[in-house]
Amino acid sequence: MESILSLNDVTVAYHGDITILNNVNVQARKGQVTGIIGPNGAGKSTVLKTMFGFLPLIKGSIVLNGTDISRQGPNKRAEAGVAFVPQNRSLFGDLSVEDNLLLGCWPFRKDKPLVRKRINAVYERFPILADKRKDPASSMSGGQQRFVEFGRALLIEPSVILLDEPTAMLAPKISKELYGLIRGFADDGMTVVLVDQNVRRCAEISDYLYILELGKNKAEGDRDAFVHGSALRDTVATWMDYEID
Numbered sequence: 001m002e003s004i005l006s007l008n009d010v011t012v013a014y015h016g017d018i019t020i021l022n023n024v025n026v027q028a029r030k031g032q033v034t035g036i037i038g039p040n041g042a043g044k045s046t047v048l049k050t051m052f053g054f055l056p057l058i059k060g061s062i063v064l065n066g067t068d069i070s071r072q073g074p075n076k077r078a079e080a081g082v083a084f085v086p087q088n089r090s091l092f093g094d095l096s097v098e099d100n101l102l103l104g105c106w107p108f109r110k111d112k113p114l115v116r117k118r119i120n121a122v123y124e125r126f127p128i129l130a131d132k133r134k135d136p137a138s139s140m141s142g143g144q145q146r147f148v149e150f151g152r153a154l155l156i157e158p159s160v161i162l163l164d165e166p167t168a169m170l171a172p173k174i175s176k177e178l179y180g181l182i183r184g185f186a187d188d189g190m191t192v193v194l195v196d197q198n199v200r201r202c203a204e205i206s207d208y209l210y211i212l213e214l215g216k217n218k219a220e221g222d223r224d225a226f227v228h229g230s231a232l233r234d235t236v237a238t239w240m241d242y243e244i245d
């Protein structure tokens, strides 16, 4: 299966020479969910931030569709079709749902008919957002706010979507709905990279998984390796004190 986005031997730091990722390798394949799991502080969020261009590389390269994008910033990567939904809430609470969506149209803002078309497509996918288009984003539930964030990410019609803990702090019912959506993104041909604390759910919807520990690759394998007892499964149980059932 074709690799769309890859981190190749990547080393990054937030400050000075204290490296956070050390020679990390991740390949995200077309139409697949690539799950990234690991204990707190392993560097999972840092992998996504690096993929989106927030951190300069000390070493290694990032390749998107065969092009080295290591030196491109987030704007360029968004233009190339990479969307990022960060872990922390990223909406402007005082702005309406529609205004938050309009902000996601920035790269093609001058093409008004296209803006309308893409926003309407989001409303078709998430009818609740059409109903609440005039309401302040902050008036919506946590799950509904996630829909706005997902919708805003979809406005550029991304080929790659990076999702950081999309169901953190949400109730099981809405989380299930979100995992269904995420699986649907991949089934529609999008390349999904999912960072998740919920090992079981992440393993269920991922095609391939990476375990990080202390900023390094620790193990990797496809879903079957996790679901049917294996070294990877034992790894998760031992390192993360977690049993997959």
Ligand SMILES: Nc1ncnc2c1ncn2[C@@H]1O[C@H](COP(=O)(O)OP(=O)(O)OP(=O)(O)O)[C@@H](O)[C@H]1O
Pocket: 014, 015, 020, 038, 039, 040, 041, 042, 043, 044, 045, 046, 047, 197
């Ligand atoms: N802005 C920052 N400045 C300095 N260090 C940071 C920053 N963000 C994260 N770190 C450090 O980088 C390391 C990896 O953090 P990261 O958030 O990528 O881990 P994670 O695996 O996503 O953890 P969690 O599951 O807790 O979110 C941690 O030691 C963290 O303290």
